[in-house]
Amino acid sequence: MRPQNYSSGSTDEQLSIIGTLITQPFLEGKERTETEHGWGGAGFHITVLRATQGFWRDEARGESESALVELMANLTAVADVLTERWGDPTTVDLWPYPEFDDPDYLTIEQELEPAPEPLATLYGYAFSMSAWRIPSTSRWFGLAIGQGDTEFPYELLAVVGEESSFPQ
Numbered sequence: 001m002r003p004q005n006y007s008s009g010s011t012d013e014q015l016s017i018i019g020t021l022i023t024q025p026f027l028e029g030k031e032r033t034e035t036e037h038g039w040g041g042a043g044f045h046i047t048v049l050r051a052t053q054g055f056w057r058d059e060a061r062g063e064s065e066s067a068l069v070e071l072m073a074n075l076t077a078v079a080d081v082l083t084e085r086w087g088d089p090t091t092v093d094l095w096p097y098p099e100f101d102d103p104d105y106l107t108i109e110q111e112l113e114p115a116p117e118p119l120a121t122l123y124g125y126a127f128s129m130s131a132w133r134i135p136s137t138s139r140w141f142g143l144a145i146g147q148g149d150t151e152f153p154y155e156l157l158a159v160v161g162e163e164s165s166f167p168q
Contacts, residue, residue, distance in 0.1 A: 011077045014049045014158075018078070021045050021160050022134055022141055043162040044118035050074055050156040064154075068145070071154050075143055078156075079130055082141070089130035092142065092167040094122050116165040122146065126157065131167065138163040 017037055027033050027040050038047030052067035083089060115123055122129065126146035133140050142159040 009050070011074070011081070014074075014078055014156075015081060017047060017049060018082075018141065018158055021047060021158055022137070022139060024160075026162070038158075041117055043116070043165060044121075045160045046118050046121060047158050048155045049078070049158050051153040052155075054153045055151045064150075068154050071145055071156055075130075075145060075156055079143055082132055082143075086132040086135060086141075089132045089143075090167075092129045092131050094119070094124075094126050094128055094144065116161075118142075118159045118161050119165060119167060122157070122159065129159070131159075133163070133166065140166045 021037060024045060026043050029042060032039055032041045035045065038045065040046065050071065052071060055064050114120060122144060125148060126144035129142040129144035131140055131142040140161050140163060144157045145154055146157055147154045
């Protein structure tokens with residue numbers, strides 16, 4: 001998912017990157033563009049706060065569970081600080097096919113509106129996200145753990161979006 005490795009180590013470093021990310025102006029235009037800490041586009045920024053190793057080698061595949069547990073602990077540490085600042089997060093379901101879980105959802109024949117960015121990028125990459133509305137701004141911030149495929153690294157993602165794209 002990431003164009004480069006922007007992985008940072010400590011929670012303090014990650015919080016510093018988040019502070020920069022939430023105040024950066026959004027890019028203009030519809031093209032996805034690399035930025036100092038990741039990439040973005042009109043109305044959003046995404047960065048990888050931390051990534052595990054890839055799991056290409058057979059011997060590395062067994063390490064995947066412990067790497068995920070470590071990354072989840074990292075997410076919890078960052079989320080705890082953000083919850084103190086901004087209050088409790090909203091859990092956002094990023095499962096891209098809600099019709100499989102909800103019989104009242106639109107049928108496949110019905111026209112579906114495409115998801116706005118950054119959600120369109122996250123669908124199918126992460127299953128859920130903790131999201132906060134950032135007080136006194138028209139922005140929201142999200143944290144998620146994603147993985148492009150079973151052999152790819154797990155990534156702790158930080159996401160900033162315009163209020164209009166906040167998941168309902």
